[in-house]
Amino acid sequence: MTIGTFVYPIPANEPILQYAPGSPEKPLLKKTLAELKNTPVDIPMYIGNETITTGKKIAIHPPYEKDFLLGYFNEGEEKHVQQAIDTALATKESWEAVSWENKAHIFLKAAELLATKYRPHIVAATMLGQGKNVYQAEIDAACELIDFLRFNVHFLSEIYKNQPISSPGMNNRSEWRPLEGFVLAVSPFNFTAIGANLPASAAMCGNVVVWKPAYPQIYSANIFMQVMKEAGLPDGVINLIYVDGPVLGKVCFSHPDFAGVHFTGSTGVFNTMWKTIGENIGKYKSYPRIVGETGGKDFVMIHKSADVDVAVTALIRGAFEYQGQKCSAASRAYLPSNLAAAIKEKLIATLSAMKMGSAEDFTNFINAVIDERAFDKIAGFIDGIKNSPDASIIVGGNYDKSIGYFIEPTVVETTNPKYKTMCEEIFGPVLTIYVYDAEQFEEALHLVDTTSPYALTGAVIAQDRFAVELATNKLRNSAGNFYVNDKPTGAVVGQQPFGGARGSGTNDKAGSILNLYRWLSSRTIKEVYVPATDYKYAFLQEA
Numbered sequence: 130m131t132i133g134t135f136v137y138p139i140p141a142n143e144p145i146l147q148y149a150p151g152s153p154e155k156p157l158l159k160k161t162l163a164e165l166k167n168t169p170v171d172i173p174m175y176i177g178n179e180t181i182t183t184g185k186k187i188a189i190h191p192p193y194e195k196d197f198l199l200g201y202f203n204e205g206e207e208k209h210v211q212q213a214i215d216t217a218l219a220t221k222e223s224w225e226a227v228s229w230e231n232k233a234h235i236f237l238k239a240a241e242l243l244a245t246k247y248r249p250h251i252v253a254a255t256m257l258g259q260g261k262n263v264y265q266a267e268i269d270a271a272c273e274l275i276d277f278l279r280f281n282v283h284f285l286s287e288i289y290k291n292q293p294i295s296s297p298g299m300n301n302r303s304e305w306r307p308l309e310g311f312v313l314a315v316s317p318f319n320f321t322a323i324g325a326n327l328p329a330s331a332a333m334c335g336n337v338v339v340w341k342p343a344y345p346q347i348y349s350a351n352i353f354m355q356v357m358k359e360a361g362l363p364d365g366v367i368n369l370i371y372v373d374g375p376v377l378g379k380v381c382f383s384h385p386d387f388a389g390v391h392f393t394g395s396t397g398v399f400n401t402m403w404k405t406i407g408e409n410i411g412k413y414k415s416y417p418r419i420v421g422e423t424g425g426k427d428f429v430m431i432h433k434s435a436d437v438d439v440a441v442t443a444l445i446r447g448a449f450e451y452q453g454q455k456c457s458a459a460s461r462a463y464l465p466s467n468l469a470a471a472i473k474e475k476l477i478a479t480l481s482a483m484k485m486g487s488a489e490d491f492t493n494f495i496n497a498v499i500d501e502r503a504f505d506k507i508a509g510f511i512d513g514i515k516n517s518p519d520a521s522i523i524v525g526g527n528y529d530k531s532i533g534y535f536i537e538p539t540v541v542e543t544t545n546p547k548y549k550t551m552c553e554e555i556f557g558p559v560l561t562i563y564v565y566d567a568e569q570f571e572e573a574l575h576l577v578d579t580t581s582p583y584a585l586t587g588a589v590i591a592q593d594r595f596a597v598e599l600a601t602n603k604l605r606n607s608a609g610n611f612y613v614n615d616k617p618t619g620a621v622v623g624q625q626p627f628g629g630a631r632g633s634g635t636n637d638k639a640g641s642i643l644n645l646y647r648w649l650s651s652r653t654i655k656e657v658y659v660p661a662t663d664y665k666y667a668f669l670q671e672a
């Protein structure tokens with residue numbers, strides 16, 4: 130029973146630990162890295178109160194040290210998808226009945242556990258399993274994940290407060306119901322925080338969830354699941370399974386109780402999902418919610434008035450942090466002819482001096498790409514560039530998978546603004562630049578807007594305010610997250626609600642109030658205190 134209106138004020142963003150020399154967090158993290166490496170795992174699936182192991186054990190390796198074995202996860206099959214759905218649906222009634230404050234405190238406790246006791250573990254697991262350097266792992270697995278949990282509790286409490294007006298003698302109210310059925314969360318490899326947020330945001334709203342992460346993220350997803358259990362999440366609310374994508378889709382998308390999908394990943398996979406859901410629309414009890422944040426071909430547009438150092442820093446951080454494996458990573462840049470030589474010179478000098486190697490050596494800015502499939506695909510793009518008359522590599526371009534999946538940060542210059550690598554998502558450390566006539570800024574903006582099917586992030590670098598205004602207006606639909614004099618990556622929960630349109634997704638802005646509305650289905654209740662007892666209205670009388 131709820132006997133109070135409890136408040137969850139807007140939280141502060143979780144401070145980023147710096148891991149500087151002499152800081153307490155640095156030795157603690159190094160110790161945790163060593164401990165995890167010395168403790169091989171056998172990660173089960175979590176369905177209800179069962180931890181499920183199977184005969185199919187899949188090895189987990191750090192991307193930068195492919196011969197080191199971190200342990201295994203247990204791959205499931207079709208029957209486990211069915212079991213996860215059945216368990217979720219069996220848990221639905223009891224989870225819905227839990228009061229909001231008791232739900233809220235589970236997620237707030239999880240945030241606190243991640244900020245303290247489990248911080249080194251979730252950061253270390255993200256470094257080892259997904260190959261992030263310490264800073265990238267900290268801003269993702271600690272700060273963004275903690276922020277998602279805390280901010281969503283605040284946002285949902287704001288939604289619950291949102292009520293209609295009432296006329297005299299009656300009352301109107303909105304109930305913010307969870308969806309009828311189960312929600313499917315399908316997450317990508319590149320962010321521990323996204324993996325956690327996709328199921329957690331829907332579960333917070335009272336939904337029951339089947340969660341399938343990308344395989345390279347299972348190592349850190351396992352820690353998140355343990356934290357949720359310690360925080361008190363009842364068994365069966367989030368069911369974590371590891372199955373092949375198409376196997377998952379086959380069972381979930383033909384189930385009558387499929388209520389929605391919370392997806393982040395590539396555009397191609399999302400399109401396939403949407404098509405399958407469309408084909409099966411007659412099978413469902415409700416119209417499913419389809420939420421997908423997908424690919425990007427994110428731009429940096431540099432004006433002739435730009436500060437060269439600001440531009441170079443935005444390009445380097447934007448394109449190469451986490452090896453360009455961010456949906457928001459800068460991957461095409463437009464250089465004005467008056468600054469092109471200076472920008473290229475600094476790019477070449479900076480990238481040539483950059484260290485690449487193991488994430489456990491904190492002096493490396495660049496680490497490996499996620500796996501062999503990604504390595505081969507990116508290497509294929511680089512080979513294509515080497516053989517193209519339209520493009521040439523100005524720095525980088527080497528790759529080697531003998532120890533880990535290492536690809537040098539690579540800058541490509543093209544004379545064809547519609548060259549393949551100006552249009553297609555590569556998802557690796559490859560930035561393509563195109564030099565435009567500095568006096569043709571508006572024409573170049575048109576090029577930016579019309580070159581790729583995506584519209585996720587983008588940046589303009591300029592000191593001239595007219596240029597900033599023009600770019601902001603002309604590129605209104607070119608990016609869902611637009612940056613002025615900054616890199617196009619690094620959105621912070623509560624500060625830059627994140628998501629793009631066009632081929633980049635449904636733009637439901639993860640980590641904002643907008644996203645939570647998608648996991649709710651409002652019921653309006655009208656109650657009359659002294660009801661009418663005669664059907665006749667006054668107008669029916671003549672005098």
Ligand code: NAD
Pocket residue numbers: 315316317318319320323341342343344373374375377378393394395396398399401402422423424425455456457554556585627628629633634
């Ligand atoms: P991916 O599309 O290969 O996989 C995403 C998830 O979908 C994985 O869990 C995968 O197993 C699953 N999947 C694959 N095929 C499936 C199918 N047929 N049916 C059901 N599920 C299926 O993406 P990825 O390589 O893990 O991540 C990189 C992609 O994600 C990039 O395109 C990137 O731009 C995008 N991304 C977007 C955002 C965003 O907010 N817009 C954030 C992160 C990543």
